[in-house]
Amino acid sequence: MTKQFTAWIQAAPMALVLLAFLVAPIVMIAIVSFWGATEYSIYPAFQFDNYEFLFRSPVTYTVFFNTFKYAAITWAFTLVIGFTVAYFLAFEVRSLKWQIALFLLCTIPFWTSNIIRMISWIPFLGRNGLANSTLISWGVIDEPVEWLLFSDFSVILAFVHLYTLFMVVPIFNSMMRIDRSLIEAARDGGASAWQTLRHVIIPLCKPGIMIGTIFVTTLVMGDFITVRFMSGSQRANVGRLISNDISLLQYPSASATAVVLLVAVLIVIALLLRLVDIRKEL
Amino acid sequence: MEKRSRSFYFLSAFFALFVLFLYGPILTIGILSFQGPLGGLTFPMNGVSFHWFRDLFQEQAVGDIWGSFRRSFALGLMVMITTVVVSVLGGLAFRKRFKGSTVLFYLAIASLVIPSILVSLGVGLIFNQLGLPVHWASSGFGSQLTWTLPFGLLIMFAVFNRFDKSYEEAARDQGATAWQTFAYVVLPIIAPSLLGVALFGFTLSYDEFARTLLTAGSYNTLPLEIFGMTTNVTTPVIFALGTLTTIFSFCIISVFFLMVWLMSRRKDKGSDAGKGMV
Numbered sequence: 001m002t003k004q005f006t007a008w009i010q011a012a013p014m015a016l017v018l019l020a021f022l023v024a025p026i027v028m029i030a031i032v033s034f035w036g037a038t039e040y041s042i043y044p045a046f047q048f049d050n051y052e053f054l055f056r057s058p059v060t061y062t063v064f065f066n067t068f069k070y071a072a073i074t075w076a077f078t079l080v081i082g083f084t085v086a087y088f089l090a091f092e093v094r095s096l097k098w099q100i101a102l103f104l105l106c107t108i109p110f111w112t113s114n115i116i117r118m119i120s121w122i123p124f125l126g127r128n129g130l131a132n133s134t135l136i137s138w139g140v141i142d143e144p145v146e147w148l149l150f151s152d153f154s155v156i157l158a159f160v161h162l163y164t165l166f167m168v169v170p171i172f173n174s175m176m177r178i179d180r181s182l183i184e185a186a187r188d189g190g191a192s193a194w195q196t197l198r199h200v201i202i203p204l205c206k207p208g209i210m211i212g213t214i215f216v217t218t219l220v221m222g223d224f225i226t227v228r229f230m231s232g233s234q235r236a237n238v239g240r241l242i243s244n245d246i247s248l249l250q251y252p253s254a255s256a257t258a259v260v261l262l263v264a265v266l267i268v269i270a271l272l273l274r275l276v277d278i279r280k281e282l
Numbered sequence: 283m284e285k286r287s288r289s290f291y292f293l294s295a296f297f298a299l300f301v302l303f304l305y306g307p308i309l310t311i312g313i314l315s316f317q318g319p320l321g322g323l324t325f326p327m328n329g330v331s332f333h334w335f336r337d338l339f340q341e342q343a344v345g346d347i348w349g350s351f352r353r354s355f356a357l358g359l360m361v362m363i364t365t366v367v368v369s370v371l372g373g374l375a376f377r378k379r380f381k382g383s384t385v386l387f388y389l390a391i392a393s394l395v396i397p398s399i400l401v402s403l404g405v406g407l408i409f410n411q412l413g414l415p416v417h418w419a420s421s422g423f424g425s426q427l428t429w430t431l432p433f434g435l436l437i438m439f440a441v442f443n444r445f446d447k448s449y450e451e452a453a454r455d456q457g458a459t460a461w462q463t464f465a466y467v468v469l470p471i472i473a474p475s476l477l478g479v480a481l482f483g484f485t486l487s488y489d490e491f492a493r494t495l496l497t498a499g500s501y502n503t504l505p506l507e508i509f510g511m512t513t514n515v516t517t518p519v520i521f522a523l524g525t526l527t528t529i530f531s532f533c534i535i536s537v538f539f540l541m542v543w544l545m546s547r548r549k550d551k552g553s554d555a556g557k558g559m560v
Contacts, residue, residue, distance in 0.1 A: 007380035014372040014431060015382075018389045021424040022396070025404020032407055085300050088293040102297070104539075109304050111485035112531040115508050116524040120307035123314055123324045130310070130325060161303065193289065214395060222397020225491060229512065239399055246496065251407060258400050269395055 026262070033255035042251050050256035060241075060257075064264070067237040070152075070227070071220040074159040078216050079209065081160065082167025086208075087201075089168075090175035091183075103172065110165050118158050118229050125149035125157075150232030158230045159220055166219065167212035174208030175201070206275070214272050221265050238264075308528055315521035323518060334522035347507060347523065353418055354504035358488040360423055365430045365483030366476055372431075373438025374464075390432040398492030401425050406496035421497040426487045433486065434479045441475040474545045481538040485531060 036045040054060050085106065093099045109117065124130045125148040132144040147153055178201065186196040224239025238261045245254035314321075318329025338347060372390075376383060405425050409416045416422070449471065453463040491505040498506055504527060511520050 003378050004380055007375040007378040007383075010371040010375035011380065011383070011386055013368045014375075014390070014435065015386055017368065017424065017427050017431060018386070018393060021405055021428045022389065022393050022401065025401055025408060026396070027404075028407045028411070029400060029404045081300065084293065084296055088297045092290050092293050105301060106304065108532070108535060109308075111481065111489075111535050112308075112528050113489040113505055113508070113524075115489075115491060115505050115512075116311075116528055117308065119508075119512060119520065119524055120311040123310050124307060126324050128324050133325070161307075164300075193287075218395040218397070222399060222492075224399055225509070229509075239397065242399055242403065246403060251403075254403060255407070258397075258403055261397060262400060265395065265397060 029255045029258050029262075032252055033259045035252040035255075037250050037252045040249065042249075050253045051260075053253065054256050054260065059236075063236050063238055063241050066235065067221055067239075067261075067264075070156065070159065070223075070237060071217045073156050074163065074220045075213060075216050077156070077160045078164045078167045079212070082164050082212060083171055083205070083209070085164075085168050086171040086175055086205075087197075089172055090178075091201075106168055107165060114162055115225070115229075117162060118226060121154065121158060121161070121230070122149065125154055150230070150234055152231070152235060154230045155227050155235060158226050159223070162226065163216050163219055166215035167209075170208040170211040170215075171205055172208070174205040178204050210272055210275050214269055217268055217272075218265055221261070221268070308524075311521040312525045312528075315518055315525045317518040317521075321518060323516065323521075334518045335526070337517075337519045338522055338526070346502070347504075350502045350504045350507040351527075353501055354488050357418055357423060357426070357503060358484045360419070361426050361430055361487035362480050362483035364423075364427060365434045366479050368427075368431060369434025369438050369479050370472075370476065372435050373442050376435075376439065377442050390435050393428045394432045398429070399495075401428050401493045402496040405493075409497075416497050416499040418494065418498040418501055418503055422494045422499070422503070425493040425497045426490050429490060429493055430483045430486050433482045437475060437479050437482070441472050445471070474542045477538055477542050477545070481535065485534060488531070488534075 032042065033050055034046050034048070035042050036047060036049065037043070089099055089103055089106075093102060122129070126132070127144045127146065127149070129148070131148055132141075135141045135145070136143075182200055182204075183196055186200045191199070221237075222239060223237065224243045227235055227237045228240055228243070238257060242254045242257050242261070245251070245257065314323070314325070314327070315334055316330050316332070317327060317334060318331045319333040321328035372386075376387070402425060405421050406416060409421050414420075445468075449467050450463050453467045458466070489505055490503075491509065494503055494506060502510065508520070508523060508527075511523070
């Protein structure tokens, strides 16, 4: 038995799962995006109607704009917060034991339910929620603010809450690999803390930042549930466009939108991947 | 120890706020789930009671919660075992160079970044066109694997990149077969990391929503059931459920950490192999 053959056998289960549940579904979506639909059923065809309708509709552009907007704003917040948290863990916490403990503290919510984490914002943000009653008792506002819940604000807040972790982990990983003597050298060379950060640490963290960026942007772009739940169905992104079509049984139209979303996501990733080699980072 | 700078205190405060941001909301619903029978979804507390927890145990009041919990638990175990086995095999394969490894690697990465709703929609369409019924244990199971396997594989990469090959060489030199080398040398060394893979496999499956949405069929998993509740349940019973399932997740996570800790302690103590000789 050659080495090559053994490797193939070992890789086969993974390959089969991905072929059956990732590649095949995407091929299927691409095919169905050219099909036609009646009110109750879909039928095979080769027509561009779904795409034509999609690109003709002004809603599409608004919704795609919204999707990119959510992704960009969430990215900015998660990057700043994630970097700061990772920096604190990697450089300010000095014992390895504490580093691990605090790092785990940050990652545990990742292993709990996203839906529950979204629901748990309601008592905070609602009209009579904690935020409003606190602000009123402090005299900051006279009557409850309406835009805390079911708005762009709550959508982005939930995204940041759910996904900052995806920035913290890869950036922390990059930071822990930085040779501490480089930082000493910078300090000995007379660099201020700020200059060390700007010219030594940030450039060396670039791979981690990129991996975090890929995670956060793709998760936000592909989302449909956070936007639906946190906006009380008042805002839309591409994912919701797709899920609305699905609930109306308009699978071909949902597929066409899905294909366009996929292309958009892949373009974003391709741009980001030019900047970093993921495999080297593990 | 050198004196802490001002930035340390600033960053500590920032970190504390971040942790509060992470855990604050879930603690709030934890408190609110003890609302009195007349209490609402927000403060103030209208008395303190177990009313809403009791509600959860009266099946007809809130739908098939326990059924969906059982399904989610079973599915989590299925996904966990499959993820561990398939990821270890995949990790072993990637240690050797094989044709197609680059393609497989990028497929796994693609699986992480492709919007979940595409997997959900595509798998649903395929089952539909093949005339197969969607079911959580078939289509749902496969769809969830596309989310857990890449994490498993990435962990295995990290493990094998740090793996000291001389252990295996030593085993081989002593005449161990390939299987013996794996079972008695490699596996014990990587075992704590496998617990990590298992933790990802179980918890990501247990909480998975988007990929299961169109692939679970007529029997809901717990996250689907909870999401269904958000549209028609307006009492703190949903907080009670959220609190219970979060506590359950915390227990699972603690069990895994405890196991890793026990394992590493045993390793520190060292083996007594060969001691009898002296």
